[in-house]
Amino acid sequence: MQQLVLKLFKPLITVSQKAIAVTSFVFEILYEMKSFFHQRKITRLILIRQILFTGFEALGLIAFIAFAVGGIIIIEGNVMLPDFGRSKLLYSILVVVLVRELGGLLTTFIITARSGTAIAAELGNMVVNHEVESLVSFGISPVLYLVVPRVLGVVLSVVALTIYFNAAALAGSWFLAHLFTPLPIADYLDNLFNTISMRDILSSFVKSFVFGFVVAVVSSYQGLQVQFASTEVPQRTIKGVVLSLTWVLIFDIIITMFVYLL
Amino acid sequence: MKKLEAQNISLTTRIPVLTNFSYSFEKGIYGILTDQPGENSNLLKVLAGLLEPAAGSVTLEGKNVFTSFDKSERVVRKEIGFVFQLGGLLANLSIMENLLLPFDFHFPEIPLEEKKERINLMLHSFALKEEILNHRPASLSVSVRKALLFVRMLLVEPTIIFYDNPFMNCTLQLKNILMELILTQREKNCLQIFSDCTDTKLLGIAGRILVFKSGVLYMTGTLDELKATGDDFIHDLISNLYDE
Numbered sequence: 001m002q003q004l005v006l007k008l009f010k011p012l013i014t015v016s017q018k019a020i021a022v023t024s025f026v027f028e029i030l031y032e033m034k035s036f037f038h039q040r041k042i043t044r045l046i047l048i049r050q051i052l053f054t055g056f057e058a059l060g061l062i063a064f065i066a067f068a069v070g071g072i073i074i075i076e077g078n079v080m081l082p083d084f085g086r087s088k089l090l091y092s093i094l095v096v097v098l099v100r101e102l103g104g105l106l107t108t109f110i111i112t113a114r115s116g117t118a119i120a121a122e123l124g125n126m127v128v129n130h131e132v133e134s135l136v137s138f139g140i141s142p143v144l145y146l147v148v149p150r151v152l153g154v155v156l157s158v159v160a161l162t163i164y165f166n167a168a169a170l171a172g173s174w175f176l177a178h179l180f181t182p183l184p185i186a187d188y189l190d191n192l193f194n195t196i197s198m199r200d201i202l203s204s205f206v207k208s209f210v211f212g213f214v215v216a217v218v219s220s221y222q223g224l225q226v227q228f229a230s231t232e233v234p235q236r237t238i239k240g241v242v243l244s245l246t247w248v249l250i251f252d253i254i255i256t257m258f259v260y261l262l
Numbered sequence: 263m264k265k266l267e268a269q270n271i272s273l274t275t276r277i278p279v280l281t282n283f284s285y286s287f288e289k290g291i292y293g294i295l296t297d298q299p300g301e302n303s304n305l306l307k308v309l310a311g312l313l314e315p316a317a318g319s320v321t322l323e324g325k326n327v328f329t330s331f332d333k334s335e336r337v338v339r340k341e342i343g344f345v346f347q348l349g350g351l352l353a354n355l356s357i358m359e360n361l362l363l364p365f366d367f368h369f370p371e372i373p374l375e376e377k378k379e380r381i382n383l384m385l386h387s388f389a390l391k392e393e394i395l396n397h398r399p400a401s402l403s404v405s406v407r408k409a410l411l412f413v414r415m416l417l418v419e420p421t422i423i424f425y426d427n428p429f430m431n432c433t434l435q436l437k438n439i440l441m442e443l444i445l446t447q448r449e450k451n452c453l454q455i456f457s458d459c460t461d462t463k464l465l466g467i468a469g470r471i472l473v474f475k476s477g478v479l480y481m482t483g484t485l486d487e488l489k490a491t492g493d494d495f496i497h498d499l500i501s502n503l504y505d506e
Binding site: 032035039041042045049122125126128129130131133134135136137138139140141144 | 307310312329331336338339340342343344346348349350351352353354359363364366367368370418
């Protein structure tokens with residue numbers, strides 16, 4: 001009977017243990033953030049490299065995808081609605097679809113594919129090569145040195161890239177709308193700014209901030225879970241991607257619900 | 263003189279690595295010999311505070327060596343140097359950045375130029391060229407990487423040094439340099455503990471060799487004392503060294 005009860009509760013116990021481990025990892029990151037600025041001599045380089053890789057080097061890809069997505073929305077809308085280019089509905093759709101939702105989500109998906117995988121794989125390999133242990137042997141916290149700069153770098157990059165994505169997507173949508181129906185840029189911007197609200201901008205900002213944090217934390221956590229073999233690295237990387245995307249979508253739903261409730 | 267004390271330590275991985283081990287390490291050279299060579303690293307890591315034992319504690323002057331990373335407890339880690347048998351250099355950093363990392367962390371007040379000067383001096387003592395400072399670890403030979411692990415450890419000037427298989431991947435020249443280094447550190451009254459060593463010359467200079475049988479401290483003594491015991495287990499363990 002006791003064994004049956006244990007068997008029934010085993011998944012619950014495992015999930016609880018994992019939840020506690022992840023929560024304490026998040027708290028450790030937040031705790032070490034206070035030391036980050038005192039130790040910037042050793043952590044600054046990691047932060048700069050993370051921003052360079054996650055933010056700067058992704059600019060081209062983000063611009064291309066954003067421009068294409070903005071254009072596709074306009075083309076689809078133009079097929080569905082006659083005189084779409086002149087319709088006020090255009091701006092509402094652009095704000096709801098692009099600024100509120102797709103901007104943050106697609107940017108995060110791209111960052112997860114580029115940087116989330118890189119973080120998990122890099123940290124996993126560092127564990128296998130005793131690099132993490134060597135940091136511990138100096139007394140340097142691996143969370144302070146390896147995780148905090150990556151979290152800050154990814155969060156800053158995702159926030160900046162989301163703004164960049166939205167701008168590129170709106171530019172792309174204007175460009176393609178203009179091909180179908182001549183539309184002066186001044187009119188387009190005027191209508192757009194009349195439609196967009198502070199709540200839309202704030203929602204986009206909060207989402208990108210949370211999404212960046214989730215991707216960086218999940219990827220770092222999975223990378224540091226590698227123990228002995230390099231064969232664990234791809235497994236943990238894949239797990240990092242799947243869990244990042246899952247949690248990003250869960251947080252997206254929660255934040256969207258809050259935005260509509262407020 | 264600082265004392266490293268192990269109190270009732272137990273650690274089990276796949277097999278018992280340590281069972282209720284208590285010992286007081288003072289200045290000098292200590293060797294570790296076990297019948298489970300695969301677990302030597304874990305044993306050393308427990309003593310160095312890199313691995314938390316299942317039970318017991320290791321203390322340095324009353325302070326637990328398995329510490330948090332708080333600034334107040336950092337002083338304990340500064341005293342302890344650890345040379346890994348493999349890896350340990352950060353692959354994404356240049357050699358200069360690798361060497362500066364613990365240096366910057368423990369001695370932020372020393373000017374960069376002075377640090378670079380000390381690094382260059384240390385490189386020369388290991389017969390290494392300054393040109394390697396801009397390289398990444400992966401572009402260097404295994405023996406150079408091994409030498410750099412010693413350089414990095416020595417820059418912080420620890421008083422307690424752990425060597426995990428110190429002569430592994432070493433050229434003969436490096437081996438001689440390391441032997442000199444170990445003797446110099448002995449003169450400086452450092453506590454040095456090495457494991458997984460099949461070099462009888464090094465075992466010969468150890469003031470004490472701790473022999474473990476299935477994770478339990480079996481016997482201690484100098485190499486000559488151990489050889490003279492006539493114990494079958496010790497005899498087998500030591501004769502294996504000579505075979506190698």
